[in-house]
Amino acid sequence: MTQPDQTIVTEHTRQWLEKAVIGLNLCPFAKAPYVKNLVRIAVSQARHLDGFLEDLDRELQLLGSTPPEELETTLLVHPALFGDFLQFNDMLDLADQAVSDNGLEGVIQVAPFHPDFQFEGTEAEDIGNYTNRSPYPTLHLIREDSIAKAAEAFPDAEAIFGRNIELLERMGKEGWDKLEIPRCPFHAGQE
Template sequence: MQATTPSVDRVIAATRHWLEQAVIGLNLCPFAKAVYVKQQVRIVVSEAPHLDGFLEDLDRELLALNEADPEQVDTTLLIHPSLLNDFLVFHDVTQIAEEAVVEHGLDGVLQVASFHPQFQFEGTEPDDIDNYTNRSPYPTLHLLREQSIERAVLAFPDPSTIYWRNIETLTQLGHAGWQALMSQPGEAGE
């Protein structure tokens, strides 16, 4: 358990670093760069003291994204830096988030993707490099517009190759390369 919760500014900075260096820099998501450079990615850090509060934040963000002009906000990253550190709990919360999409009548409109510092695909070992495709600095729910996904997939020649290409990229990078990529200036002495 963390002794202190990082500041909102630090969480956002670490998330931007991850987006720029890994997600966009390694091209793990070929669709991310366009919305990021157009500043259409909303990054929200929840400071809810308990799960109920986080789920209320989730409800607000789902509704806000649905209401927002896609040219202004295309996607939202909802982060909680300390509440969901246990990956299995986070996995359960991701399922609740997917149910919330349906409960709000947004099935087919929005969807949820998940990223976590300890992300682990079923059937993998915790340190398998495959898991790093979904490893973020902090527990993060990515709220996406289905319409944006459909547009992006149409523009990409063969989206089914993304997963395997990412595994190959991370295998070549290795654990040491990932760690070097994700370290930020000033971290060595902290």
Template sequence: MTDTSTERSFPEDIVIADTVRWLEKAVIGLNLCPFAKSVHVKGQIHYVVSQATDAEGVVMDLHRELEALAEISPDKRDTTLLILPQALQEFLDFNDFLEVADAMVEELELGGILQVASFHPRFQFEGTDVDDVTNCTNRAPYPTLHLLREDSIDKAVEAFPEAETIYERNMEVLEQMGIEGWLDLDLAARCPFTGRDATPPTEKD
């Protein structure tokens, strides 16, 4: 079982502040997701900081948050960001966990109702170098599971009929700013115990 009472648990206010800064400066500021600003402004994003330290603990938190999102009105909570400051720090482990997340959606009979997207500070597209700036489209200060409503996605796509062009446009924006421009946004998580940058470097060792 996961011990969620550890004294070294990450303070929720720090983790949420880091995540909101990333959302405002990168996702909204660079318009990486045209649909994010509306739910942010309306206060419809629910931030949950998991104190889980392993996949077992994340499973319990994800189960709870999927059920909660499905039950609550979208006017009150359109989407949930489940933030994992202490679990699944290795990108490959996190990537493997996404299969568990998708299976849970189906087990809870929420397929077609909810889906799980993801962000990770070490995200890397297959075939890219670790310091390729295009990887930053899917990088966040902490490993994060994004719980979305299928209806909200459909409505957003209807309002933005050329949604398939977002990916290409994001790649162009990041390539133009370069890795130094991305680092200048100062989005790295701050370790509350050392005061040092807790996000893995984007540059090669």
């Protein structure tokens, strides 16, 4: 399996964070840790699911053992292993199990992002799916304490999703494309 260079994958992921997640304010809590350099982007080069899960274990252990003042959150990216969104989606149960197996249930949770992300009950090109579309399949490992602090700072956190959908509907696919977020060549849903 040929994979893009790790440096390129990291840079594409940074561009997505800067242009979409932070630039569009899709996650109002993302900017502070990003500008403080507390976001780790780890690129897995695993050739098989087992290797990827071992990488996930390592990243969970690192995040769980590092103070949040040094590392707030981790993005574990794999550029080529999960080309099919349904395959990626099926892997999420294993990712949640890894959190539990590492004794981090209630401490860290996993949020999925994928180039072809699709919420249940939506059409593939529904613009709302773009809230969770990233250049490459990505697991966001989030500290639950960080989520709790963010909820205190933004008491109506549920409104974020609705605001994001409204924003994306106003932008449309053309507006999203103007962001020029890099696209992974390994995913069928990408142009």
